[in-house]
Amino acid sequence: MATGFRARHLSIVGLGLMGGSLALAMRDHADHITGIDLSESARDYALGRRIVDCATEDLYEGVNPADVVILAAPVRAIVEMLQMRIGSCLRSNTLLIDTGSTKQDIVEAMANLPIGVNAMGGHPMTGKENGGIEESDPALYRNRPFVLCPSRRTTPAARLRAVALVETLGAKPIEMDAERHDQIVAGISHLPYLLSATLVATIDNQAQADAAYWELAAGGFRDTSRLAASDVTMMGDILSTNTTAVATLLAQFRMQLAMLETMLIGGDEERLSDSLQPIRQARVEWAQNYENRR
């Protein structure tokens, strides 16, 4: 975190878990922090806890004085702000970053911002089981990957500044294009969510006829089904802005499942075991690396 990032006026649009945690982590690196949110209770909370210096529901008023703006809102809300209103409110040379979970639609919308706005797509790979500004945590971004996706409005200077901002949060900047990002998260995040939800739907369906399914379900089911409890509005926003990549990964998943099932049904135990062993190994190695990185 030995970086020189400093904002004169940081404006954060969206005072939820992401925005609140950003404000806390940037406290000592910005002269002034403005929070923008339509929810009065989120603004009051942020002001009351001195998470932000001032708060407003007016997007123009909130972002106009800023030299750094972070859009911490759902994907389609970010796209809408980029398409409709925000470009004309920003000063020349403002650094604009977002935290949306899918990046292609956002980076495309960034391309049409006025020249002079320096925009970089962003996706911090972090979160908590429960959202809301009450959960804000200055360490939320620490040691986590923060993907940066350049847009047509990313100048070389903006790129350096975005990296410095991410490092100031304690996060690890990883630059890649938006399409690649969206494919990867389709695999590691959106596919697991759909599998988890479908597993719960399958058991729920069986349990209509026999409630013992719920009664006997234990730790293995708990882990595999955990993502099914995710916020449906948030996941709908994410899935709907990443349909193509999710469909591709689902097709890959189906193919892999069919291979394992064929061995199982065919009683080909040796091949099944030979397939499951490297899968186990891959999971064990990944988990070790993952825990070491945290």
Add this chain to the structure above:
Amino acid sequence: MATGFRARHLSIVGLGLMGGSLALAMRDHADHITGIDLSESARDYALGRRIVDCATEDLYEGVNPADVVILAAPVRAIVEMLQMRIGSCLRSNTLLIDTGSTKQDIVEAMANLPIGVNAMGGHPMTGKENGGIEESDPALYRNRPFVLCPSRRTTPAARLRAVALVETLGAKPIEMDAERHDQIVAGISHLPYLLSATLVATIDNQAQADAAYWELAAGGFRDTSRLAASDVTMMGDILSTNTTAVATLLAQFRMQLAMLETMLIGGDEERLSDSLQPIRQARVEWAQNYENRR
């Protein structure tokens, strides 16, 4: 646990996590405990820690003096013992229980035991991430469901005694026939394992071309993929003795997945959300009940 279960001589076949924990939990409810295992190191460990009073690798010698025998081994090892040798070693009126993860093959094999052996299939719904007698824990069974599946060799008296034994462990006896048990565990345990393994296979395959899949995978992937790290030999034994039920549940899963995918690809966001909301609700309610029961 206000039960009157008492064994004169308890013999436990298989000194792993399950068998070792059984011995510890039964310490004050058996005059003498014999452990049977082919592994010398497991026997030495069990003797050294006084988990058992004596230990042998000889099945006949180990179970012959017992009035209560528990088979705590992999499913097919249990079936083999039932088919080949153990019946003739047992005294009349011995209570025989097992802890195998699938029950149909075992209960069928129990039906051919000599009359006078009182056999009941059992499946304690508990475990730990790592197995082995070193992990033994007298509380392993506490508050967990312990499914009991009657066989043709379950007398009314044996049934009562099996329930009393389970209650002595602190577990909750749940009686059901073996076929129903195997369908339920196919859904809540074997299907989640296969989904978890297939998810890892899918990501591993993608990561051949782009290692960033592993680099960006985080908490959601960790939970959904955890079961893929299960012991492959153990899972192969379980899956191979429950193929029909697993295939049925896989077909159900595929149907549910196709429904969600159709809504997603078709852009039918309202129906997708209307489907995901009750799924979320079912998971949230189950998790609350599950935590309350523990």
